[in-house]
Amino acid sequence: MxxxxxxxxxxxxxxxxxxxxxxxxxxxxxxxxxxxxxxxxxxxxxxxxxxxxxxxxxxxxxxxxxxxxxxxxxxxxxxxxxxxxxxxxxxxxxxxxxxxxxxxxxxxxxxxxxxxxxxxxxxxxxxxxxxxxxxxxxxxxxxxxxxxxxxxxxxxxxxxxxxxxxxxxxxxxxxxxxxxxxxxxxxxxxxxxxxxxxxxxxxxxxxxxxxxxxxxxxVPVSHDLSHCHARLPVQFVIRPQNAENPDYRGYAGQIAAGSFHVGEEVTVLPSGRTSKISGIDLLGEPVDVAWTTQSVTLLLEDDIDISRGDLIVPSKDAPATTQDIEATVCHVADAPLTVNHRVLLKHGTRTVKAIVKDIPSRLTLDDLSLHPHPGQLVANDIGRVKIRTAEPLPVDSYSDSRRTGSFILIDPNDGQTLTAGMVGESFASPEPVKDEAEDDGWDF
The missing domain is CATH 3.40.50.300 (P-loop containing nucleotide triphosphate hydrolases)
Known part of the structure; x- marks a missing residue:
């Protein structure tokens, strides 16, 4: 022992x-x-x-x-x-x-x-x-x-x-x-x-x-994430029935990267509304600053519409929102992932409908060559995908943030995890071809 x-x-x-x-x-x-x-x-x-x-x-x-x-x-x-x-x-x-x-x-x-x-x-x-x-x-x-x-x-x-x-x-x-x-x-x-x-x-x-x-x-290990892009995926909104503070409204979650400070101007995505942090609660006590991996509750100066799945970020460092995501993925399900596959995409605490618009390439592990447009990915395949989401998402590049630059694809029928994805990561995939798939009612 x-x-x-x-x-x-x-x-x-x-x-x-x-x-x-x-x-x-x-x-x-x-x-x-x-x-x-x-x-x-x-x-x-x-x-x-x-x-x-x-x-x-x-x-x-x-x-x-x-x-x-x-x-x-x-x-x-x-x-x-x-x-x-x-x-x-x-x-x-x-x-x-x-x-x-x-x-x-x-x-x-x-x-x-x-x-x-x-x-x-x-x-x-x-x-x-x-x-x-x-x-x-x-x-x-x-x-x-x-x-x-x-x-x-x-x-x-x-x-x-x-x-x-x-x-x-x-x-x-x-x-x-x-x-x-x-x-x-x-x-x-x-x-x-x-x-x-x-x-x-x-x-x-x-x-x-x-x-x-x-x-x-x-081996050198750096846990200094203070210079990373600050991100807080909102897990839930706290509205306690407290007679001493009836107007309390807090936005709780685990900080995915970076740090937040009282008085800092922040933007809520994907809505784009802005406010300032009026307080930070950590384990029931107020603090002036909080950083990566801490579970906190942020209080804002303004009453704005925020719910689970939203992302709070510093206004000076807000990522762009998009409905078109390109990523490298590792397919983990027994059922294949195909072009025009209807899926759910989970990013942070937000889950939205999505369609696989294209699979530009699959990686061949023997010589690191790329098999262009394989049409599908089977279990354990690593490949490049293009996805269209029903709602805009604030995604980072995986090289900038392993937390907010990653996502999973889920089967909407049984909830099975299909694929793990890394936004922007690539093995130099070939030039894409025009998507000629017919409209099936899930085009966003």
């Missing part, structure tokens, strides 16, 4: 990271080893893993069971759902998302990496870079994850050969660089044995870089 004190935790930074890789690359074992060797596992958890391992005829504890908590995961020996784990060292606190490796569950990797500042992509040293490795690298690039770690696992099964590691690292780094990944750190490991996970490996004296934990503890 970790011995990190409360005083030490108060002085540490937070890193959100995700793991990804193909089936049997050893993600869950790596996470289990990371938790075990950093002494972040409770005694009763370890005892439960030891009992479960013994019942399956294993001599040593199967550390993958520390994360594979679902019964179906234990029975099949694969990760199905995103498993979140929280642990800490004296240097940093961590929120870890262990994502599935099976191609069927690539959609879960999008969920796990969407808020990550770092992604650990595992590769089996015996197999090298495979299609699923390339898919995970593409998703990390699309989601603009600033740091990627290539963990070349199972080095013990290739005799700890440096040339094997070097070849895989070179191939992956070249591919990731083409995708626009800003930084790749390659580390040779054996999650099963523990080489270079928490402790340096005595079997790979040719490697002089950090262990996985050392890199996680020291």
């Amino acid at each position: 970790s011995t990190t004190t409360t005083e030490e935790l108060s002085a540490t930074t937070l890193l959100r990271f995700a793991t990804a890789g193909s089936v049997d690359d050893g993600k869950s074992t790596l996470v289990g080893r990371l938790l075990h060797d950093s002494k972040s596992v409770l005694v009763d958890q370890l005892e439960a893993v030891e009992r479960a391992s013994a019942s399956r005829g294993q001599e040593a504890p199967d550390l993958a069971l520390l994360t594979d908590g679902l019964r179906a995961e234990r029975e099949q020996g694969i990760t199905i759902d995103v498993a979140y784990r929280y642990f800490a060292t004296p240097l940093r606190r961590f929120i870890l998302a262990d994502t599935p490796g099976h191609v069927q569950y690539t959609r879960n990797m999008v969920t796990g990496a969407s808020t990550a500042e770092l992604t650990v992509i595992l590769v089996d040293a015996r197999n090298g870079v495979v299609e699923q490795t390339r898919r995970h690298a593409a998703i990390a690039a699309l989601l603009r994850v600033p740091h990627v770690v290539l963990a070349v696992n199972k080095m013990d099964l290739v005799g700890y050969e440096e040339k094997v590691f070097a070849a895989i690292a070179e191939e992956f780094t070249a591919y990731a660089t083409e995708l626009g990944v800003p930084e790749v750190t390659a580390i040779p490991i054996s999650a099963l044995v523990g080489d270079n996970v928490v402790e340096p490996s005595a079997n790979m004296d040719w490697y002089g870089g950090p262990t996985v934990l050392e890199h996680l503890e020291t």
Whole structure:
């Protein structure tokens, strides 16, 4: 069990990271080893893993069971759902998302990496870079994850050969660089044995870089979002029946980016009405300033029509509203996404009707070529789409804001999530063709 004190935790930074890789690359074992060797596992958890391992005829504890908590995961020996784990060292606190490796569950990797500042992509040293490795690298690039770690696992099964590691690292780094990944750190490991996970490996004296934990503890992480575009998606309007303040009207939500100040002039979108912030309530107490991720209530000087789904922004930094959205998407549903598909688009706290007007291209992961106008996207495809919404939306570019530059498409019939989209992100898609689709009554 970790011995990190409360005083030490108060002085540490937070890193959100995700793991990804193909089936049997050893993600869950790596996470289990990371938790075990950093002494972040409770005694009763370890005892439960030891009992479960013994019942399956294993001599040593199967550390993958520390994360594979679902019964179906234990029975099949694969990760199905995103498993979140929280642990800490004296240097940093961590929120870890262990994502599935099976191609069927690539959609879960999008969920796990969407808020990550770092992604650990595992590769089996015996197999090298495979299609699923390339898919995970593409998703990390699309989601603009600033740091990627290539963990070349199972080095013990290739005799700890440096040339094997070097070849895989070179191939992956070249591919990731083409995708626009800003930084790749390659580390040779054996999650099963523990080489270079928490402790340096005595079997790979040719490697002089950090262990996985050392890199996680020291990689630079910036949480200074004060210079980002300030955005507050309104979740609900507060009108308490309070005799002391009968005119109280507050607009509550979680600040998606930037900061808000009392006295600041703001604009409400999509209506375009303006006012000034007369007060900010945080946990029931008035404050002069509030910033990203805080859940607050804004009070305005003027009584204007604001409801759930509206976006409050500084007037000097208001995004344009539009009904035409171009984006790169990762399709996550089993049913395909097609041209003229009628969908619901959820952006922030607002959901509107929309139509897929065109699918200009689909990305081919092998060579990063673009297949023009495929007509549809199937599960796990990455492609470019053009969408027309029934109402104007204030969208940012995903490169400017991961929160207000993203959206999801929803099936209006059953509420199933179809697609995750990043506004403005592109792999240099080909020139569009004129949309010659017939009017079907959903043109906006």
